[in-house]
Amino acid sequence: MRAQDYVAETPPASTAYYEPPARARPPAYELEPEPEKLSMQERYILLMRAIELHDDVWRLASIRANEEKDRLEAYLIPRNKRMELKQAIHRNQFMVITIDRLGNTTIKQPKREGILRRVWRWLFGGD
Numbered sequence: 001m002r003a004q005d006y007v008a009e010t011p012p013a014s015t016a017y018y019e020p021p022a023r024a025r026p027p028a029y030e031l032e033p034e035p036e037k038l039s040m041q042e043r044y045i046l047l048m049r050a051i052e053l054h055d056d057v058w059r060l061a062s063i064r065a066n067e068e069k070d071r072l073e074a075y076l077i078p079r080n081k082r083m084e085l086k087q088a089i090h091r092n093q094f095m096v097i098t099i100d101r102l103g104n105t106t107i108k109q110p111k112r113e114g115i116l117r118r119v120w121r122w123l124f125g126g127d
Contacts, residue, residue, distance in 0.1 A: 037101045040065070043072045050097045050105055051076065058095055061085040071100040 038046070044063075051060055051074055058076035062085055065072055076095040077088040088094040098106040113121075 035102055038099075038103050040072075043099045043101070043103070046103060046105065047072050047074050047097060047099050050074070050099070050107070054095065054097075061088065061094070069100070071098055073098050 047063065051058075054076060057079055059079045060074060061077045062075045063072065064075070074097045075085055075089075076097065077083060077085060078093055081088075081093070083091070083093070085094065092110050094110060096106075096108045098108075100106075
């Protein structure tokens with residue numbers, strides 16, 4: 001069938017004036033609502049509870065608010081060792097608990113010392 005042979009049964013709509021449909025089109029996708037941010041006080045309470053879980057081995061050395069990343073950070077050092085936070089960071093014997101604005105908690109513990117270093121400390125004393 002050729003294009004000239006085709007006859008439309010309905011006349012074409014007038015193009016002079018277009019009237020949009022009465023109902024609004026739904027959006028192409030639904031936006032997820034932004035999750036609720038926790039207040040600084042709520043983050044502090046969550047942080048203190050996380051610290052309490054590790055209270056038997058670690059003690060709190062410092063709590064810092066990281067404004068750039070919008071989170072709270074707690075630095076803990078071993079309870080049985082007498083050292084300052086600066087010294088613990090230098091020796092990599094500290095733990096960091098971080099809580100962001102959504103309440104996500106991250107805990108970073110130090111790596112365990114190698115067997116040679118532990119034997120060396122046992123033989124020649126140390127912390």
